[in-house]
Amino acid sequence: MVPYNQELRMIINEGVVMMSVYDLKPGQTALVSGILGDEKLAKRLRALGANEGVKVRVKNFAPLGDPIIINFMGFDLAIRKSDAKNIVVKDVV
């Protein structure tokens, strides 16, 4: 279940197909549009700077496919794919 928060409402209102960091390929960059799911994780990611409009790049997958390395605000972060699904992005570059 995804909590019905502001970000989600925004995404639905704009009628955009939701895309997350999980859907990006290594090397692809996109802009964060919001974070869903577990509030603990969402709060942590936002505190680290994953806020709306911030550039996020998928750098690498682990050799076993999970977790993945993403880069935003100038540092690398390892995150599980299931959590990466909650980072909603737009404007894929």
Add this chain to the structure above:
Amino acid sequence: MTISVPKRMITAALIGNPNVGKTTLFNLLTGSNQHVGNWPGVTVEKKEGFINDNIKIVDLPGIYAMDTYSNEEKISKSFLENGNVDLILNIVDASNLHRNLYLTMQLKEFNIPIVLILNMVDVAENKGIKIDYEKLSKLLDVMVVPIVASKGKGVDKLEELLLNDIFSKANHDNDNQYHDELRFKSEAETYKYIEGILSQCLTHTSENTVTITERLDKILINKFLAYPILVAIAYFIFQFTFSWVGQPLADLLDTFVNDWFAPHVDILLSGTSSWFKSLIVDGIIGGVGSVIVFLPVVLALFLCISFLEDSGYMARVAFLMDKIIRKMGLSGKAFIPLIISFGCNVPGLMSTRTLESEKDRKMTALLLPFMSCNARLPIYLVMAGALFRGHEALVVASLYALGVVVAFFVGILFKNTIFKKDDEPFIIELPEYKLPELKSLVLHTWEKGKGFLRKAGTIIFSVSIIVWLLSNFNFSGMTEIDKSFIAGIGRFISPVFIPLGFASWQNSVSLLTGIMAKEVVVGTMGVIYGGNLTKILPTVFTPISAISFLVFVLLYTPCISLIATMKKEYGGKMTAFSVTYQLVLAWIVSFIVYNGGSLILRIF
């Protein structure tokens, strides 16, 4: 101030993000004048150090924010609120100010004067970042001190400022002004504010090209090379600890204690009564000596772990192993403590301290005793040699594998029961690689060794005396082990082992003394069965009861050194739980093995 008034002790809280050189700075400021303990009620390490008699520095856990619900953050918050903190030393990574200043913004809400310590200004410079320190200080309204902790640059200046005690005067009058305007409604707003400040005092002279970190990551987390390299590094640490450096030194120390020190004391005490001599030589020197010989192993291991930790590779280990180890409810970093435990559980347990979340630390600590340590091997070999000649390797390998399988299932069980609500999301920063500082490595390593000797040593000291008393005395005075209290206890508990197929007071006593150290099981058997075990054991064990016995040895409560270390690191309650559940589990698995095995044999 006049000289006659003694100055009040000033408490400074050192706080910052992980991987910004906080520990290095703490070590530089306080040297070996440190005290390591636990924060009350949790397994988070608390470090205090002193610059001089007047200034105490408390090293708070590395955190990114104050309000994302982790234990480390709660501790830091409540300490800043109630710990009578006079000064906050906020260390930040100068090459990544954006993210680091987020915590600074939250720290400003505490109304405590802040010194912003910009570490790694050399790295920032190499990245082409120019920082206007004065402007930054003015805009943030805090004192700014640039340093390079790894090279010790700027630290003397910082120390001088601290000793001159100027902050409490400089900042206290105006700290209410900025307070109200810094109430941010969201994280995004805070970051916008930080961005506004940094745009005025940062200039980027060049875009950085491919960094060393990126080049190293191309190899170290490469699809094909990552695991071979990881295995090679784990193998190296294992060998370094148990074959090349740690164990040989431990053996030397052991030889010194047992072949030189103990005989000399023995001669010295030759005039005294035999019980006194036995207490000193067998009880105290024997018991405490068995702990001291762990020291080189602990030191060797921690040298390696500190190196991995400080270099930035440890975060990659977590990244690489996460998918595998997650299945048993742990995060990838637990791989190292578990591997180390195959050598000896004690250093393995001590290294659980390096895990991020409390749940990971506790779960790893509870599961690692199932990794079959070196001390259990002699028992396997003696039993297998006596009852399964020609199949020793298979028996030993199966036992090691059984330990892993049991840990796996117990992990799944714990994950879904006692640790269910503690589930932490897994995110780990992959810091840039750097060459660790020797001074920092040595200090950290020595710190671990010292703590181990002091805490574990005292517990073992008292337990050694108790075990000595029990195995050398009965109500009529000093006696042989087969008539001692411990033999009585062995006879009393031996019915418990009837369903497991190896009930006899001799086996019970062997298992009891095995709590001192597992290899003692063999020694005790040698004494009480008297003579050649290879010939005697087949007369008292059937193949199935022998397997059942070995399974019990593998799984039951580990040695007193581990119990003492666990008490030191995790407290009495968890230690009691660990000891109890392992006894119960060992009994259950042995029961299944013995009765299942007997049943199968009867059918075929």
